[in-house]
Amino acid sequence: MNNASDTAAHAAPPAGSRFGFKRTRNLGERFIEAILFAISMATVAVTIGIVGLLIVESAYFFERVSIVEFLTSKQWTIMFEEKHFGVLPLLAGTLVTSTVALLFAVPVGTTAAIYLSEFATARVREIVKPSLELLAGIPTVVYGYFALLMVTPALQWFMPDLPGFNMLGPGLVIGIMIIPYITSVAEDAMRSVPMQMREGSYAMGATRLQTALRVVVPAATSGIVAAYILGISRAVGETMVVAVAAGQQPNFTWDPTEPGATITAFIVQVALGDLPHGSIEYQSIFAVGLVLVLMTLLFNVLGHWARTRFREAY
Amino acid sequence: MLDVQAIQELVRKGRRYDAIFAIIGLFCMMIGILMLAVLLGGLVDDGAHRLNWTFFENFPSRRAQRAGILSAMVGSTLVMLITAATAIPFGVGAAIYLEEYARRNWVTNLIEINVTNLAGVPSIIYGLLALGLFVYALDFGQSILSAGLTLALMILPVIIVSTREAIRAIPSSIREAAYAVGATRWQLVRDHIVPYSAGGILTGIIIGLARAIGETAPIITIGALTVIAFLPDSPFTGEFPYLSFEWMKSPFTVMPIQMFNWLSRPQAAFQENAAAAGLVLVVMTLIMNGAAIWLRMRFRKRIKW
Numbered sequence: 001m002n003n004a005s006d007t008a009a010h011a012a013p014p015a016g017s018r019f020g021f022k023r024t025r026n027l028g029e030r031f032i033e034a035i036l037f038a039i040s041m042a043t044v045a046v047t048i049g050i051v052g053l054l055i056v057e058s059a060y061f062f063e064r065v066s067i068v069e070f071l072t073s074k075q076w077t078i079m080f081e082e083k084h085f086g087v088l089p090l091l092a093g094t095l096v097t098s099t100v101a102l103l104f105a106v107p108v109g110t111t112a113a114i115y116l117s118e119f120a121t122a123r124v125r126e127i128v129k130p131s132l133e134l135l136a137g138i139p140t141v142v143y144g145y146f147a148l149l150m151v152t153p154a155l156q157w158f159m160p161d162l163p164g165f166n167m168l169g170p171g172l173v174i175g176i177m178i179i180p181y182i183t184s185v186a187e188d189a190m191r192s193v194p195m196q197m198r199e200g201s202y203a204m205g206a207t208r209l210q211t212a213l214r215v216v217v218p219a220a221t222s223g224i225v226a227a228y229i230l231g232i233s234r235a236v237g238e239t240m241v242v243a244v245a246a247g248q249q250p251n252f253t254w255d256p257t258e259p260g261a262t263i264t265a266f267i268v269q270v271a272l273g274d275l276p277h278g279s280i281e282y283q284s285i286f287a288v289g290l291v292l293v294l295m296t297l298l299f300n301v302l303g304h305w306a307r308t309r310f311r312e313a314y
Numbered sequence: 315m316l317d318v319q320a321i322q323e324l325v326r327k328g329r330r331y332d333a334i335f336a337i338i339g340l341f342c343m344m345i346g347i348l349m350l351a352v353l354l355g356g357l358v359d360d361g362a363h364r365l366n367w368t369f370f371e372n373f374p375s376r377r378a379q380r381a382g383i384l385s386a387m388v389g390s391t392l393v394m395l396i397t398a399a400t401a402i403p404f405g406v407g408a409a410i411y412l413e414e415y416a417r418r419n420w421v422t423n424l425i426e427i428n429v430t431n432l433a434g435v436p437s438i439i440y441g442l443l444a445l446g447l448f449v450y451a452l453d454f455g456q457s458i459l460s461a462g463l464t465l466a467l468m469i470l471p472v473i474i475v476s477t478r479e480a481i482r483a484i485p486s487s488i489r490e491a492a493y494a495v496g497a498t499r500w501q502l503v504r505d506h507i508v509p510y511s512a513g514g515i516l517t518g519i520i521i522g523l524a525r526a527i528g529e530t531a532p533i534i535t536i537g538a539l540t541v542i543a544f545l546p547d548s549p550f551t552g553e554f555p556y557l558s559f560e561w562m563k564s565p566f567t568v569m570p571i572q573m574f575n576w577l578s579r580p581q582a583a584f585q586e587n588a589a590a591a592g593l594v595l596v597v598m599t600l601i602m603n604g605a606a607i608w609l610r611m612r613f614r615k616r617i618k619w
Contacts, residue, residue: 025498032500036411039404040425043474046467047428050439053446108342115339119332128343130607135346137521137603139528141570142353142592145577149585150356176349183343207328209335230434237436239531240570244577264438264531271441271535277450285535289442293435300434 054293057286064280070287076250076266085284087291089250093167093260094295097242098235100171100256101178105231108175109182110224116183117190118212129187132180140177144244147173152245165247165259173245174238178231185230189223190216222310229303233296239264263292357596361589374572381587383594386572389458390527393568396462397469397526402519404466405473406508412474413481414503433471440468441535449536456537458566464532469522476521480514481507513613517606524602528595530570569595 062070065085073086116125152169156162193216201211217224239262247259248269261269267285275282374381408429416422444464454460484507492502508515567575569591576588 029498029500033411033415036407036415039407040411040416042404043408043432043470044425044428046443046470047432049447050435050443053443054439057446108345111339112342112345115336115343119336119339120343130611131347133521133607134600134603135350137524137528137599138350138353139530139570139592139595139599141528141530141574141577142357142596144574145588145592146349146353146356148577149360149589150352176346179346183346208332210328212335233434233436237438239436239438240574243531244574264436267438267442268531268534271445271537275537286442286446289439293439296434296436297431300431 050293054286054290057283058290060278061280061283061287064283065287075252076261083280086252087263087288089252090261090263090266090288091291092252092254093242093246093250093265094236094262094292096167096254096256096260097171097174097238097246097262098232100168101174101235101238102228102232104172104175105178105182105235106228109179109227109231110186112179112183113186113190113224113227114212114217117187118208118216129184132184136177136180136184138177140238140240141244143173143177144170144240147241147245159257162257163247163259165245165249166257167242167246167260168256170241170245171256173241174235177238177241178234181234182227182231185227186220186224189220189227192223193219222307225306225310226303229299229306233299236295236299237264237292239268243268263288354593354596357589357593359589360586361591361593364586364590365593374567374575381576381584383569383572383591386567386569386591389566390568392458393462393465393566394523394527396459397465398519398523400463401466401469401473401522401526405470405518405522406477406515408470409474409477409481410503410507413478414499414507429471429474433475437468437529438531438535440464441532443467444532444536455563456565457563459563460536461533461566461568464536465526465529468529468532469526472522472525473515473518476518477511477515480511480518483514484510513609517610517613520602520606520609524599524606527568527602528570528599530574533568533571534574569598 070085070087073084073088075084075086076089116128120128147170148164151173152162152164152166155166155169155172162168197215197219198211201215206214242262243265246261246265248261248265249259250266251258251260253260266288270281270285273281368382374383374385408425412422412425412429416425441464444460444467448454448460448463449456454463488506488510489502492506497505573588573591573595576584576591579585
């Protein structure tokens, strides 16, 4: 009796309990890893969802509207009796507002970045960098208010003929919105240029400005271009400023003083109305949404290409 | 031959250009802050007189003077609850997986590229996804639940990226020490990685939520631009089980939508309401972002590895 329990105790527990402990421990670990993996794959599912949904609804749209009309017609009159489905007016609106924004934001943002990286003292930088983040956090609908009720009236002082809804004001405001992004990313790129390169330049007798423009900026080109690309994709995807202040009229024009609508503003405009599931209006916002995603994807690819193309190895 | 005068002239010219550029640069740097000041000034000028207790206590109304932002404030709060409850576990979980668990293989690469790309997708596209998926396919309708989930998807990349940065800042000696005393991977994550990166994670969460609270476009896209003059059911009930989830299915409005609604009316009185709502919104996001930046600086200073 005593012996039997002794042998049993010797045979099983020590080894068994140790291995048993390890097995449950491994099981728990595996389980947690599996959950975390599933969570990560959920982000991929989001992308698949976006792409899948856009393609499926666009396919329905293009069953009813020919791709040729979509890409060549210069009218987008989905809200009227006689419907035309030409994406060109929306594309033109998007390009006009983005171009105005970039023409304003690129020079200002780059200059500010050069100043911040090469001229400003560490203390100034410590204050300015976080305030750029604060600026980037202002809600876009507030910028819409800014464009409609403050910038456009101010522009009308100089241009009395400017209509209350136009693309110039929103374009400028989008420019103001993306300056913090451009400044911040471009400054990071310039700061990461090694100090020796600046010292070499100073040793040759170059001034600060010459060093900044001829040594630092060329060395940081890849990062600066990435900053511009980030700015472009923000400008192209910006919605509320244009929806509030540009008039929501699809208008095939390259003149920024006229009212217009961008792809994003059109989506908002349609979504504001009654939007029955499966109607042509419902499908059209997915079709133009697909165009918008393709545009931003194109910019992302361009940005990636620019980063590798202009990369400087020190 | 070195001409001393020519060199002096050259130096002076260089200094002059430096000074001129410094002034231009300073101005360019200040433009953003200047504009923020003008914007705030304008909002205060137009809307400050509307900011009193009744503005916070009233529902939207056809009469501008009696309209308020009560339903919008409550709506924003409830939507943020859903957003936080979904985006935080998913964002932090994905970041922990990518930093601590993932092997270097094509699946990991796929996830990483995907997160980068998601961060660049315009917000309105998330609205389209939500319209097709949450509103119609899953039949959540134009509800608080749909809006909260939409914004959660939108800020997921923000939380993932900042959490990863915070985790990456933890030196590998911490990990090695934990493994050396026999910790499992999960024990390491639970007892060391998450607590040490909590500051950075919190910063990312606040910045993400600040972005979500001001976001308008995706919520309009799911079709939520309506005048809401009632509050959703309370999440707390008098009887067991004391919690109710009916509020998730309720129609709603949020702060930026309410502002957009007032802004798109032509009457000046409503635009004053828009300015007042905008002021509240700007102050809220400034406080949230400011808190995030302050937290980050505090943690950066305190932790010395």
